[in-house]
Amino acid sequence: MIISDKYVLKHVLDSDILVDIKSNFNGVIKLNKTSKEIYEFIKEGKNIEEIVDILSKKYDVDKSVVSKDVNEVVEEMLKKGIFING
Amino acid sequence: MDSIETTIFDIISAYLTNKEISIDCDFKELYNLSNKLNLTSIVAFVLNKNDYNNTVFEDSILQSVNQYERYLDVRKQMDVLLKDIDYLYLKGSAIAKYYIEPYLRYSGDLDIIVKDKFYDVFEMLIRKEYKCITRTKQECTLINKNGITIDLHREFYLNDKKYEDVFINEFNQTHELSDDYQYIYLVIHTYKHISLYGQFELRPYIDLFYLRDRINKNNVNGILENVGLEKFNIRLNHFLDVLLCKEKPDIYDKLLKKYIIMYAEDHGAKTRVLINSSNKSKIEYYLLRLFQPYELMKYEYPILKKKKWLLPLYYVVRLFKLIHKVLFSSNGRKKYIINEINSNFLNKPVEKELMQEFVEIMGIKSNNK
Numbered sequence: 001m002i003i004s005d006k007y008v009l010k011h012v013l014d015s016d017i018l019v020d021i022k023s024n025f026n027g028v029i030k031l032n033k034t035s036k037e038i039y040e041f042i043k044e045g046k047n048i049e050e051i052v053d054i055l056s057k058k059y060d061v062d063k064s065v066v067s068k069d070v071n072e073v074v075e076e077m078l079k080k081g082i083f084i085n086g
Numbered sequence: 087m088d089s090i091e092t093t094i095f096d097i098i099s100a101y102l103t104n105k106e107i108s109i110d111c112d113f114k115e116l117y118n119l120s121n122k123l124n125l126t127s128i129v130a131f132v133l134n135k136n137d138y139n140n141t142v143f144e145d146s147i148l149q150s151v152n153q154y155e156r157y158l159d160v161r162k163q164m165d166v167l168l169k170d171i172d173y174l175y176l177k178g179s180a181i182a183k184y185y186i187e188p189y190l191r192y193s194g195d196l197d198i199i200v201k202d203k204f205y206d207v208f209e210m211l212i213r214k215e216y217k218c219i220t221r222t223k224q225e226c227t228l229i230n231k232n233g234i235t236i237d238l239h240r241e242f243y244l245n246d247k248k249y250e251d252v253f254i255n256e257f258n259q260t261h262e263l264s265d266d267y268q269y270i271y272l273v274i275h276t277y278k279h280i281s282l283y284g285q286f287e288l289r290p291y292i293d294l295f296y297l298r299d300r301i302n303k304n305n306v307n308g309i310l311e312n313v314g315l316e317k318f319n320i321r322l323n324h325f326l327d328v329l330l331c332k333e334k335p336d337i338y339d340k341l342l343k344k345y346i347i348m349y350a351e352d353h354g355a356k357t358r359v360l361i362n363s364s365n366k367s368k369i370e371y372y373l374l375r376l377f378q379p380y381e382l383m384k385y386e387y388p389i390l391k392k393k394k395w396l397l398p399l400y401y402v403v404r405l406f407k408l409i410h411k412v413l414f415s416s417n418g419r420k421k422y423i424i425n426e427i428n429s430n431f432l433n434k435p436v437e438k439e440l441m442q443e444f445v446e447i448m449g450i451k452s453n454n455k
Contacts, residue, residue, distance in 0.1 A: 019155040
């Protein structure tokens, strides 16, 4: 999975946002803390299992719970074209 | 509650001085005025910094960020597309990088001046699916599908050869003017807009703030003196010092603030009349608006540079164009024209006298002789 070049990540007014620079969408997508972490991990080239492993250790949460959340975020980002399967 | 006009200047001062501010005003009115002044992002930035959370202002900042990132992407494309061409980025697109956050300056368009291959560049952009919105022989405005506007210029369009000659050798590999020449361009451009069109804006002073500590003052002052703008430059810097709370405002600074607000309210219908009619009767003013001096006509119709004898014909052409504009333009444009015609400043001696003094203090020479 890779990051689409359609979006640019910026930190503005204490928020992390993704800016769509290629399409007609003139808005921005705000990322919460978890989404931003997942975005950064995907950017580094990590796969979903690795991300689940890191986050479950970091927040001391059961892997099954983390896996559900991570997969939801990734699916949403795939739908929006932020991530691309490849 | 403070007046909106006072608040907006206080906010800009707070931005420039990086000081805290307490704001007590109607935020809807503040948004409307900052929009008219093209300063919504900066006002939003100050509000956020001082913990005034307002969704409308926050959205405007995010929009600015969006536009600025799109502009950066377009600029990368331009650098590739125009790699064999002499061109320069001007105004906001060149100055934005000096701001605390560049998106605070960017205004949604890209100004490019092309030295020799204006039509080639125009056709390149059309092939890249840019749409032409307006076009004259000297400049055109094109827009891409993402809403980024490119203003393509054939010349500096500063309405005086002595100003344009200043920049004749400034095309370079970075495609931007040096800091000294950015500053000089800012001063000349501001002068042109005030003296010809009564366009009193606040943003040039913020640009000035970021540029003036970067320049070689001796070099810049020398060049501005050569083109007769040293007095104007001094007053621009004085007003900036007033905004920075380093100087107390005099009567002319207070007038300037008034003109800035007036310009924001009606896009200059009144201030244009005021600055161009300050030493004229009503009839003289209307005649000069209809029959501009040759110095201005030759920029509107470049053929007149070589064939001055065609001036009467082009007065007729211009008259028909004006009538067409009045009859078929948008409601906003019609309102501007009607406001200008009806402007009661043509009949107010006190306002005209004040403007005459103001023009003298600012070092602005009358263009309508």
